[in-house]
Amino acid sequence: MSWLSSAKVFYLQLFILLCWAFSPLVHSKNEVKTPEQQHLTLSSAIKRTLKDNPSLKVFKFRQNALEGQLQIQGLSPAYEVGFEMENFAGTDDVGVFKSTEFTLSLSSILELGDKRKARADVINSRSSQIAAMRKIEALNVLGEVTRRYIDIIAAQERLLLAKEATLLAEETLTEVEKRSKAGVAPKAEIKRALAAVGNARLTTSSEQQQLDYARVALAMMWNETTPSFTGVEGRLYQFSTDIEFKELLEKVKQNPEILIYATEERLKEAQLRLARTESSADIKWSVGIKQIQALNDTALTAGFSMPLFSSKRNVGAISSAQAARDEVVVKRKATMLALHHQLYRAYANRKQAIFTAKNLKESIIPTLTEALNETQVAYQRGRYSYLDYLSARQELLFARRAMIESAAAALRYGTQIEQLIAEPLSATQSNHAQPNNFINQKAF
Numbered sequence: 111m112s113w114l115s116s117a118k119v120f121y122l123q124l125f126i127l128l129c130w131a132f133s134p135l136v137h138s139k140n141e142v143k144t145p146e147q148q149h150l151t152l153s154s155a156i157k158r159t160l161k162d163n164p165s166l167k168v169f170k171f172r173q174n175a176l177e178g179q180l181q182i183q184g185l186s187p188a189y190e191v192g193f194e195m196e197n198f199a200g201t202d203d204v205g206v207f208k209s210t211e212f213t214l215s216l217s218s219i220l221e222l223g224d225k226r227k228a229r230a231d232v233i234n235s236r237s238s239q240i241a242a243m244r245k246i247e248a249l250n251v252l253g254e255v256t257r258r259y260i261d262i263i264a265a266q267e268r269l270l271l272a273k274e275a276t277l278l279a280e281e282t283l284t285e286v287e288k289r290s291k292a293g294v295a296p297k298a299e300i301k302r303a304l305a306a307v308g309n310a311r312l313t314t315s316s317e318q319q320q321l322d323y324a325r326v327a328l329a330m331m332w333n334e335t336t337p338s339f340t341g342v343e344g345r346l347y348q349f350s351t352d353i354e355f356k357e358l359l360e361k362v363k364q365n366p367e368i369l370i371y372a373t374e375e376r377l378k379e380a381q382l383r384l385a386r387t388e389s390s391a392d393i394k395w396s397v398g399i400k401q402i403q404a405l406n407d408t409a410l411t412a413g414f415s416m417p418l419f420s421s422k423r424n425v426g427a428i429s430s431a432q433a434a435r436d437e438v439v440v441k442r443k444a445t446m447l448a449l450h451h452q453l454y455r456a457y458a459n460r461k462q463a464i465f466t467a468k469n470l471k472e473s474i475i476p477t478l479t480e481a482l483n484e485t486q487v488a489y490q491r492g493r494y495s496y497l498d499y500l501s502a503r504q505e506l507l508f509a510r511r512a513m514i515e516s517a518a519a520a521l522r523y524g525t526q527i528e529q530l531i532a533e534p535l536s537a538t539q540s541n542h543a544q545p546n547n548f549i550n551q552k553a554f
Contacts, residue, residue: 150328150339152259158332159255166251169244176237183229187219192398213411215398223390228383235377242370249366251331253529257522258328262342264518265321271514272317275507276310282503283307285489286496299496306500346517347471349464350524350535355457361531362449371442378435385431391420453530460523467516470509478506 160166194213283303289295321341329337362368395414402409417423485502488494528534 148338148340150342152256152342152344155255155259155328155331155342156252158334159251160248162332162334163251164333165247166244169240169247172240173237176233176240180230180233180237183233184226186226187221187392189216189218191216192396210403212401212403213398215396215411217394217396220393220395222392223387225384225387225390225392228380228387231380232377232384235373235380238373239370239377242366242373245366246370249529249532253525255328255331256525258324258331259342259344260518260521260525262321262324262328263344263346263521264514265317265324266341267346267514268511269314269317269321271507271510272310272314276307276314278503278507279303279307279310282499285486289490289492294492295496302496302500346514346521347467349467349517349520352461353535355454358453358457358527358531359450361533362446362453365449365530365532367445367449368442371438371445375435375438378431378438382428382431382435385424385427388427389421389424391416391418449530453527456523456526456530460520460527463516463520463523467513467520470513470516475506475509475513478502478509482506 192213192215194215196211196213283300283306286295286299286303290297290300325337325339325341326335328342329335329339393414393416396412398411400409400411401407482502482505485494485499489496489499524535
């Protein structure tokens with residue numbers, strides 16, 4: 111199978127894996143979309159990225175370059191044709207062209223120590239390393255696609271919340287105006303309510319700008335500077351089931367960033383073998399035919415030469431190659447420790463983010479919603495002040511925004527975990543209730 115074909119198979123497998131990995135973002139209802147909606151799915155974003163992301167295209171050219179180097183390193187030493195003219199001018203009896211000797215020779219180098227195979231092994235090992243690097247880059251790119259996709263989901267929810275906050279501020283203004291006309295509220299409260307409406311509208315405008323920026327950031331993953339979509343589909347409040355940390359840590363050992371050290375170690379071994387072959391001196395040989403002008407005869411010539419003490423002169427190169435090979439083991443351990451740290455941080459932060467989001471949704475927000483309704487009734491009856499009413503409203507809005515941020519953080523940490531273990535977390539089948547019935551579509 112050609113490198114290009116294997117790359118296609120790999121990307122297809124990776125695409126399927128990531129679609130399942132981030133299934134909380136893609137499970138949704140089938141709907142017929144109007145042209146104005148143009149919502150993007152995660153699967154579509156991944157397809158576009160795999161097709162058009164520039165950072166994934168460079169590996170094809172790197173592989174082509176290695177194939178060219180393999181052809182070069184596989185060549186035998188070149189043959190050389192030589193011509194030599196001796197005694198073509200001199201004094202007395204030598205004269206000019208009287209005793210001239212012409213020699214036509216053919217020469218080359220006889221490589222010893224199987225150097226050609228050693229060079230080819232180095233190139234092949236580099237090819238395997240590029241394939242491993244391609245996998246790492248693909249996971250990184252598609253992980254970044256998913257993070258930017260989550261950013262848009264969160265931005266859409268924040269925009270909806272900002273619009274609700276604006277409506278709530280406008281309703282509050284209407285209520286304050288009624289109380290002011292009845293003579294039970296000062297005009298200063300109307301001004302404060304007007305200012306609150308203005309601030310809410312500013313927040314809505316800011317959230318719209320953030321959403322537009324997030325859309326552009328996602329579109330740039332497939333080299334598109336003007337997004338062709340207005341929004342994305344997915345679930346913000348559905349999370350994958352937890353897996354024990356020890357089990358996740360075992361899976362980290364299969365991370366391409368760890369597996370690449372196996373290919374790097376093979377490369378260093380190949381370079382070490384190549385360095386050892388240099389201890390075997392090459393023989394330079396030549397054969398030719400000589401024309402002796404003075405005798406009007408011809409003669410055959412032959413010769414060879416080889417450097418002395420090649421093995422001693424090559425000790426330094428071998429030591430250097432051995433040190434480079436041994437360094438790989440230490441680098442692998444250091445990378446494993448770094449991945450362990452990243453995994454634990456993502457694991458702990460994800461658990462905390464899910465705990466926060468669920469508690470806000472199931473306990474705190476319902477309580478604050480009831481408190482706001484009761485405070486509104488009490489304010490209308492003159493039992494609570496405008497400040498009490500405003501505080502209850504702000505507390506609810508703050509909690510709902512915190513829930514959005516916690517849910518988005520949980521999805522981002524889940525994405526990081528899946529990127530570290532190079533496989534998906536199992537998606538739960540439960541469908542959590544979502545504020546405003548937000549994001550209830552399907553990507554497939």
